[in-house]
Each structure stands twice: as C-alpha cells, then as structure tokens.
Amino acid sequence: MKTVSGKKYIKPLRFGSLTTEHNIVLAPLAGISDYPFRRMCREYGANLTFTEMVSVDGLVYQNVSTMRLLKTYPQEQPVGFQLFGNDAEMFKRVLPLLEPLRPALIDLNFGCPVRKVVARGAGAALLQDLKKIEQIVRVVKGNTNLPVTAKIRLGWDKNSIVVEDTARIIAAAGADAITVHARTRNQGYSGKADWEYIARVKEILKIPVIGNGDVVDGPSALEMFRTTGADGIMVARGALGRPWIFHQILSYLESGTEGEDPPLRIRLGIMMRHFELAAKERGTDGALSGMRKHLVWYTRGLPDSASLRNRIFRAQDMTVVRNIFREYAGTSRENEKEVFIY
Secondary structure, rough: OOOOOOOOHOOOEHHHHHHHHOEEEOOOOOOOOHHHHHHHHHHHOOOEEOOOOEEEEHHHHHOHHHEEEOOOHHHHOOEEEEEEEEOOOHHHHHHHHHHHOOOOOEEEEEEOHHHHHHHHOEEEHHHHHHHHHHHHHHHHHHOOOOOOOEEEOOOOOOEEEEHHHHHHHHOOOOOEEEEEOOOOOOOOOOOOOOOHHHHHHHHHHOOOOOEEEEOHHHHHHHHHHHOOOOOEEOHHHHHOOOOOHHHHHHHHHHOOOOOOOOHHHHHHHHHHHHHHHHHHHHHHHHHHHHHHHHHHHHOOOOOOOOHHHHHHHOOHHHHHHHHHHHHHOOOOHHHHHOOOOO
C-alpha cells in the first residue's frame, strides 16, 4: 500500500481567541447542519463545526424557527454561528442577541448560491458589491470580541472572478480567517473546484485561509494541502452519509493509510445513533421526517438499499426503525450489540 507523508499538515487553527485541536473542520450546510449531524461528525473527528446559515433579519425579529437554528450544547463546542444578510446595521443589531449563546466565532456568509438567498441581496450576491462586504465585516468585527471569519466563493461567474480582491478587503476589514469555496456562484455545486485560487489567496493574506471544495477523502485532503498551502480544510458534501470522513482524513494524513468505510454492522449502528439523536432533539415524527435525506446518503451503495429506505420511510416509531436495521443485518435481538456499534 502506498504511503504518504501528510502529518505535517495537521495543525491547530488559531484565529482570535479560538485555537482548535486540528484543522479539518465541518462546513455549515443549510438544512443539514443541525445538532445531531454536527454531533455525529464531531464524534468522528471534526473538532470545529458550524450551525446552519442563519438570517440576521430573522434573528432581529426573533423568528422562532430561526432562533432554533442556534441551539447548541456544551459537549459539541466549539461551534461557530454562520450568519447571512445584506445590511450591516442588521448584523450590528443581532450581535447582542448572540453573545449569551456563547458561539465560538461568528462566520459571515458571502458565498451561498441559493436563489432565495441571492434574491435578497445576500450570500453570493454580495460578491457583486464588495463595498458592502467590507462594511459588514467592519461592523461585525467592531461590535464583538468573538473571532470573525468569512466564507466566500470565487465570484459571480467565470467572467467576474473577484476572490483575491474580496479576500484582501475582508482581511483589511479585520476578519480573523477566511474560507474560500473554489467555485463561482453560477457553478453552484457542479463542476470542478479550482484550487489555484485558494493558493492565490493564501499567498496574499496573513490570516488563516481554509480551503473548501472537492475534498472527499484522505488523498484529496492531502492534495489540497500540497497544492494550495491552505491552513485548514473545510469538508462539506463529503461528510453526507459519511461522518467518519474526518477520522479517515486524519488517519490518512498521519499514516498514509486510507481507512475503508465502516463495515455494514457498524454503519447501521452509526445510522441508528444518528436517528436516536434526532429523535431526542425533535421527537419521533420530526426525526423520521428529517432523517430521510440522511438515510439516502448513508445507504448509498448498500445492497437492496431502496427496499431498506422504503421500509424505514414507512416506519411509525423508533422501535420499528431499530427492528428494521436489526433484520437488515440478519442479527437477532440477543446479538443486538453486534449491530449497534458506533
């Protein structure tokens, strides 16, 4: 088996008052990064996670569903709060509401490509208004003692690449770190991420630069470090249905050996663990509904996975879910511990 030397790339991330144990972190994922998902990823090695992207407008007006997105627990710290909006004054108004919730940092989203966010002049839309980005960063940094970071894309499209200018502006405005998703807004999540731009940003900034885009395993993580010089890596879609990816990446960087995905019985235990965390957080109905997309990701490539998913989608309570997993593994109740290992 081929061995590599990537241990030197595993380092703490230091920005502001925050120092992490290592530099492989979980991205904020809209509609996905709730507590159960963050907890699963943390248990498998992600030592910095983020809430879902949260609207500053919703927070200012005390929208209940928006406030719920910021619920965190001591055992999952550090957790950053990712905010989006297009009015610096709204960011300023929301900061006093966040301090009592003890976020590890404030992350500003200037890269979300989703149409409803862009239509509000937020997310990636701000890549067309760099003065407003500067204003938001200065206002947030000037009104909190928390570390402030920002997440950006390369630009609106291939004809308007502004990532280097944007990065300079954000750093000059006082941000403590920056994450570069190496795609344009028009690319969305398709096409290949252009890591060359992460390297360019790293060359011009003194603050930590975190690379994001197309890291799906240990070899791709090592390649990003080698080709970009990034201070850290943010894993996004690679963690969907694979919370253990963080352990795999760290193991690969440390030893050059890429661990395989967990065997079936352990994977079933991980799924059940995620279901149980979701049920405790949102109740059985909420868990069964919210876990549908996760189940699709978890079961990708498993034998007869469509049948397994259909059975669970029809389940009415967690006992039924547990029995379905047990039957799928071909294991009796007496040997249940052999199945639910995580």
